[in-house]
Amino acid sequence: MVFVASATTAVPAQAADLSGRPVVAGIDLERATIPDLQRAMRSGRLSSVELTTFYLQRIRKLNPTLHAVLTTNPDALRLASDSDARRHRHRSKGPMDGIPVLLKDNIDTADRQPTTAGSTALRQSRPYRDAGVVENLREAGAVILGKANLSEWSSYRSTSSSNGWSPLAGQTANPYVLDRNPCGSSSGPGVAVAAHLATVAVGTETDGSISCPSGANGIVGVKPSLGLVSRSGIVPVSKQQDTAGPMARNVVDAAILLAALNGADRRDPITVDAARQSLDDYTKFLRPNALLGKRIGVWREVYTPDDTTKAAFEEALGKLRRLGATTVEITIPYLDVIAANEFPAIRTEFKHDLNAYLASTGGRHPADLAGLIQYNLDHAAVEMPYWTQNLWDRSQATTGDLNDPAYRAMREAATSAARRGLDETLRGNKLDAIVAPTNNAAWKTQLGVGDGALLIDSSGPAAVSGYANMTVPMAYAGPLPLGLSIMGGRFSEPSLLAIAYAFEQDTKVRRLPTFIPSLG
Secondary structure, three states: OEEOOOOOOOOOOOHHHHOOOOEEOOEEOOOOOHHHHHHHHHHOOOOHHHHHHHHHHHHHHHHHHHOOEEEEOOOHHHHHHHHHHHHHOOOOOOOOOOOEEEEEOOEOOOOOOOOOOOOHHHOOEEOOOOOHHHHHHHHOOOEEEEEEOOOHHHHOOOOOOOOOEEOOOEEOOOOOEOOEOOOOOOHHHHHHHHOOOOOEEEEEEOOOOOHHHHHHOOOEEEEOOEOOEOOOOEOOOOOOOOEEEEEEOOHHHHHHHHHHHEOOEOOEHHHHHOHHHOOOOOHHHOOOOOOOOOEEEEEOOOOOOOHHHHHHHHHHHHHHHHOOOEEEEEOOOOHHHHHHHHHHHHHHHHHHHHHHHHHOOEEOOOOOHHHHHHHHHHOHHHHOOOOOOHHHHHHHOOOOOOOOHHHHHHHHHHHHHHHHHHHHHHHHOOOOEEEEEOOOOOOEOOOOOOOHHHOOOOOHHHHHHOOOEEEEEEEEEOOEEEEEEEEOOOOOHHHHHHHHHHHHHHHOOOOOOOOEOOOO
């Protein structure tokens, strides 16, 4: 393994040093999709080794400023060479073959890279096997490029934590304005994709951790329905809500990556039950006229957008209508029930699920949550320089027993309220999807202050219900990206991708990062 980031704070580079267009073999990667790259590789214009080398060099150049990548895979160039050899023999494994992918570093790889969740406590962990999604990526021929930084422990340790910080890599920087927050907890994957440190990345979400960094970094993110993508081999927060999902610069690439990630995994029974919902091609749903005749719910009641975000959202709604959709003002019921029960339930789930993960993971590391709490106390200068572990203390105080009647009542209340709320809203208004802003413009990072009050809470119903949600670039507030969230029923990914594609192709919102040091 090669560690490419440290927790020391880098001096922000000047915008002119970082903002050149990402071009390899004469191909502008900002404009190219995965199918474009595959055509170039088939024709001999480009090789996977060349593409992988480009990203490794770009990581070395930009990561000291961005802190987006934790490790690069020492086997990446070998994997790329193997892909080129298959292509030469006309034995390509499909659209992901030879495509470099970064993984959020809570996703297991049974190679020369650890899986740390951003913590020094897991630096010596050695998973026995790949996570389910990594097995699928390897089967598809993807190049595992490395591991991306994240909010340590997926933002679940303290109520005062800042998105994008880990003791192993420091604070991930938003590539548009370097002192602004990238949101999290999939901050590293979001920044890496936006700044062309990989073609695509895999993030994870419990509640907002794919959506928010996708919105804040001007990319496409897909939070799949629970059961569509395997949860095995992922450092958990709550298996009742956790899922991995694609992060990409365009909807085509997100659709292709989702097809590679989804599918049955016998280590995760929910995916076996949902196997009939997985597809090997989502691009067939992507049509520029997909919004014609669609009914789209407009959800305003929960989020707290600033005036710029409100204006951008209104403009986006106008574009949806111009593309043939009917917009319907809606409210989502039972939000109070969700709010009262989601995080109390997660306290028990975190203790149970993390203890199970640690017990099944090789290498040297604390044996359980109690051991991690003590580890942090013993290494407080490194692990807790800005905030404590009050969420962990609350979780450790629970039984950790998923059969506990009080816990079961809370989880049932939260999940059933979220599902009823979305189902009744979608059916009652005959909706194809619901839209809301994903984020306000990124705020200035202030370690130890906490970010909770700055977030738009539009991810909750889809996260708690286990239903599909995705984010697509909506607008810019000055240089900072704003995202549009599109949510639907369980396994509504084909419809959501189609809506996002039609919006994306008409608006062409995304811009290259500007790497501005500060807005003052």
